[in-house]
Amino acid sequence: MNEAADIAALTVALRSLVPGPDRTAAFDTVSALAAMRDLGIVAGSLKRHGVQPLDAAPELLPVLVELGHRTDMIPRDTVHHYTAWNPADGRRRMYTGDPMEACLQDAVRMVFPSLVASLATCEQLAGLEPYDPAFALALRRTDRHVRAMVAAIDYTVAHVSPVYFAQVLRPYFEEFTVDGRDYLGPAAAQVPLWLVDLTLWQSDRSGPSYDSFIAESVPYSLPSWRAFHAAHAGSPSAVGKLSAAVSWENADRLPAPLADAALALTDVLRTLKTFRARHITIARKAYSDDVRLYENGSGGAPIELLRSVLDLTRDNETLVRRSTRPRTQAA
Numbered sequence: 001m002n003e004a005a006d007i008a009a010l011t012v013a014l015r016s017l018v019p020g021p022d023r024t025a026a027f028d029t030v031s032a033l034a035a036m037r038d039l040g041i042v043a044g045s046l047k048r049h050g051v052q053p054l055d056a057a058p059e060l061l062p063v064l065v066e067l068g069h070r071t072d073m074i075p076r077d078t079v080h081h082y083t084a085w086n087p088a089d090g091r092r093r094m095y096t097g098d099p100m101e102a103c104l105q106d107a108v109r110m111v112f113p114s115l116v117a118s119l120a121t122c123e124q125l126a127g128l129e130p131y132d133p134a135f136a137l138a139l140r141r142t143d144r145h146v147r148a149m150v151a152a153i154d155y156t157v158a159h160v161s162p163v164y165f166a167q168v169l170r171p172y173f174e175e176f177t178v179d180g181r182d183y184l185g186p187a188a189a190q191v192p193l194w195l196v197d198l199t200l201w202q203s204d205r206s207g208p209s210y211d212s213f214i215a216e217s218v219p220y221s222l223p224s225w226r227a228f229h230a231a232h233a234g235s236p237s238a239v240g241k242l243s244a245a246v247s248w249e250n251a252d253r254l255p256a257p258l259a260d261a262a263l264a265l266t267d268v269l270r271t272l273k274t275f276r277a278r279h280i281t282i283a284r285k286a287y288s289d290d291v292r293l294y295e296n297g298s299g300g301a302p303i304e305l306l307r308s309v310l311d312l313t314r315d316n317e318t319l320v321r322r323s324t325r326p327r328t329q330a331a
């Protein structure tokens with residue numbers, strides 16, 4: 001249907017999928033998530049062909065609102081529905097059926113277990129001071145989790161062509177309107193790497209464009225991750241805490257746990273930087289003048305956002321790395 005841009009068939013498919021009120025009410029949480037995923041992929045397909053899904057199927061509105069309410073998520077499918085909650089076998093839901101779409105879904109799917117695990121190590125980190133040996137340990141564990149992002153982008157670069165992404169897949173991630181509000185499609189930009197940034201550096205060492213990107217991204221994440229953001233936004237970050245501690249010490253003779261913490265923090269920031277440097281390379285190709293169909297990424301932000309987040313990550317890494325050098329060398 002998508003290949004043929006068959007709007008009539010997509011409309012019939014969507015309308016026949018919409019569950020009635022009794023059926024919707026009987027869904028448990030897992031079924032509610034699955035229903036949102038399945039309705040979302042057909043609704044997003046209609047939008048790709050220029051039709052607002054709720055104009056084509058007005059009876060969908062109360063169902064999306066109810067499913068969002070029941071799962072404590074937005075009233076539209078997200079990157080979680082499209083990847084982690086999508087079967088990986090023959091039942092896989094896709095817009096195009098192209099193997100490159102499956103590879104992009106799998107790249108994103110592979111980072112979620114690590115991001116869930118990093119939430120726990122970041123939670124520990126938020127409650128620790130850099131003099132505590134557990135601070136460096138939590139950073140090293142976080143680093144191990146964040147390396148999944150590097151593996152995911154390497155997998156993407158190896159298997160997904162930027163031209164396919166830009167010209168075939170990207171149009172399916174357009175926003176559509178639910179109850180007067182636009183909701184973005186289930187794109188990789190919703191992968192909440194900001195959770196890790198928040199605790200490492202973003203809470204007190206960010207910039208306006210990344211701050212507003214995060215503010216717009218938070219509603220698309222899981223309830224517990226939104227709670228994590230609410231609890232830690234505005235608290236001192238690991239970089240903030242470490243810089244304050246180092247400034248009290250003689251950098252020639254830092255206490256061992258502090259020196260170890262600085263090394264571990266440099267390492268995890270370098271891993272984030274590596275992900276972002278490789279990611280911006282493929283993103284630049286997909287959004288180059290001769291390839292792109294859209295000015296902005298599917299997360300709603302322009303490519304310059306990626307440059308500024310990469311710069312912030314790099315600046316924080318440099319700051320921490322230099323902070324432990326003897327003062328004469330640092331100067």
Ligand code: HEM
Pocket residue numbers: 104107108111149152153156160161162165188189190191192193194276279282283286287296297298299300301302303305306309310
């Ligand atoms: C063809 C592949 C990809 C392209 C062209 C691409 C492009 C982009 C663009 C243009 C943005 C800017 C924000 C926006 O979209 O509104 C972005 C953000 C982002 N993307 Fe991708 N992306 C790709 C694959 C991936 C993959 C596989 C992941 C993760 C596994 C990922 C994770 C992110 C994250 C976390 C952000 C937020 C900014 C940041 O943390 O640096 N992307 N992407």
